[in-house]
Amino acid sequence: MIRTADQLAFASRALLRQRFRTLMQLIAMSIGVLAVVLLTGMGEGGRQYVLGEFSALGKDILIMLPGRKETSGGMPPMTGEGTRDITLQDAESILRLPDVEQIAPLVVGQSEISRGARARESLVLGANAAFFTIRQIKLARGQMLPDIPLDQPSPVCVIGETLRQELFSAESALGSWVDVDAYRCRVIGILADTGTGLGMNMSEALILPVASAMQIYNTEGLFRVMIDVRVAQDMKNLIPRVEQIMRERHDGQLDVTLITPDSILRAFDNILSILTLAIAGIGAISLFVAGVLIMNMTLITVSQRTAEIGLLKALGASSQEVRSLFVLEAVMLSLFGGLLGLTLAQLCLWGARLKFPDIPFAAPLWASSSALLIAVVCGLLFSWIPASRAAAMAPVLALAHQNGK
Template sequence: MRAMDLARFNFQVMVGHRFRTIMLMIALIIGVAAVNLLTGLGEGARLFVLGEFSFLGKNTLIIMPGKKETTGGMPPITGEAPRDLTLEDMRALTRLSAINRTAPLIAGMAELSYQSRLRESFVVGTTHDFFAIRKLSLLQGRALPPGDPTFADAVCVLGQTLKRELFGPEPALGQWVRAGDRRFRVIGILEGKGVAMGLNFDEAMLIPVASAQMLFNQEGLFRVFAEVRSERELTPTRNAILSIIKERHDGEEDITLITQDALLSSFDEILRTLTLAVGGIAGISLAVAGVLIMNVMLISVSQRTAEIGLLKALGASAATVRRLFLSEALLLAIIGSLIGLLISESLLAAGRLLYNQIPLGSPVWVKVAAVGVAIVTALLFAYLPARKAAALAPVEALTHKQGP
């Protein structure tokens, strides 16, 4: 039997048994659409989270005070070291040729006020280079001035939201904001960057690190960022940093060094596993569709017993009959899974329109796998009915006196 004839024959069967065809197709559509949709959602969420957290370049090392003697797991969030990580430590690191630039970070909460407006807000003490490392861009004005980090200049850069809350629509550049017992002149407004790792720069005020040390009355740094020239030099530089700090800290290795990749890869792994799990659960609906296919096909075989007998009498071999039933399942699976893909892709596209910051969408291999699994399941579960049909003795099949 020719492929075209086979397709036409099956198409006639499918149109002839519309209700059955539609039911089976819906099962397949739901299965494929669920797999594609759920992995699309999971993948979108994963990329969104990764995007949120990848605020640093690939080559940036994060240095924190304190050492956790454990392998794996999250690094300590707060410093627990007996010895502070100081600006002098940071300056010592700058001598390493592989390090492009460094930036310190001190953070704390402070009460900010401008005229009658009052805000409890996040204050970050850092330097000029932090803007480059953290890829912060400015909406207005300029960044913190370069130069000696120990110089406590009374200037600040405001996050967008904070600026709006303190100043409203009025211009803020050149105005003085009070923080605790100090005043800072606004020299720049940050462009919105969203939340990243719990630090919402939209609601933060950035001041020179020395000013922050005075404001919070704290010598030790919370973090030091070191941007390494190339990814290749990451490991040797890491070792160099450790030995420099060890030397400066009385031979004690009391800092923790992490890269963004190390941080992100654990997130990535968790989210990927979650996505796969959700997709796998959706995949079960495909197996359910498979069972439905088997049952409906078994009924179909007994309904079409006379027809099968006739086909055999007309010279159809067992192989031909088997092929007829398998190809019907194949056709159903192909059409059903394509419709399922189409529906889920349109839903994902609609989702992207509604929430444009979340990159909803499943990877290509998931689409291929969903269609593949649908087809394999259909063929697998149709095999038993097809074999049953093929094994029907023509004489028994024909004695089912039916038909016009």
């Protein structure tokens, strides 16, 4: 009977004798595991990033957009396009509801921001003081927008840190004037660097009163209205009342969509979870291909090592022990290839996190462990037929076949 330690030593020597073949099989299996873990990690990172963006809004925020879409678990409209505009008067009528704490009407545009000879194209947000509270936006210095009536323009603005650096460099920005297209406004605050939120890079943004933004872009319609509900549990009761107000103000037509962070989270979570599993399945195909390669290589190895098989059987090795030797070689290849692929995938995800620090690229434990397990199982299954073929050889015929060559 061959001891386990001897089997491991025998399999290791066999793998080292065929270095090129061993290397090719290691690469094939490592690529399979790399594909599964890397694709899953990137998909999961994107999923966690999107969910984190919307969960930051909290559960007591209701978002109203122009346009009506009956949703039943699908994605709500996010473009803000509709047949009829939401006006400041509509927003003010909602603010009068007893369950509403505050509202933040938004106008969004893209304009050239300039100061002297320096200029850059940047995001412009028309908002109010409540927007800073609802979105939990903090200031590095200065003050937020003044708490003035929504329809009152004011030549003041708050800018992001990146925009400040590009326009002012080492100079002080507070109190200075900048041009937004043909409109001039005075900088009264600098945003803390909070990165991207809901697709908006606030460090590159300029925020000014909503009425001022409506003048700049010559519009009476709002991109969306964020509604801060006093008690999150009252959200379901508030939605029909808001819809009723909008129906009355829009001549009996309900042409707005109300969405909650929970509905967005559920929709994104379902979609992105399916995508993550789909790309993991695509990566798993490469593991199957690697398994086929191991089977072919093992068949070739069996045909080339008939004398060795015959000698082992002549020395008393059983068919089961011969089969175990060839299976062990394939499993060792799969395990080492899987560990190599897993290491490479983690290095790639680490590099992706350095490149995109806002996105938590990381493969979940189930993906890493499943990829490694599947790699080993593929090696075991695909090597079983060639190994059984070797085990079935009669020692005399194997030796005679080799001597006859």
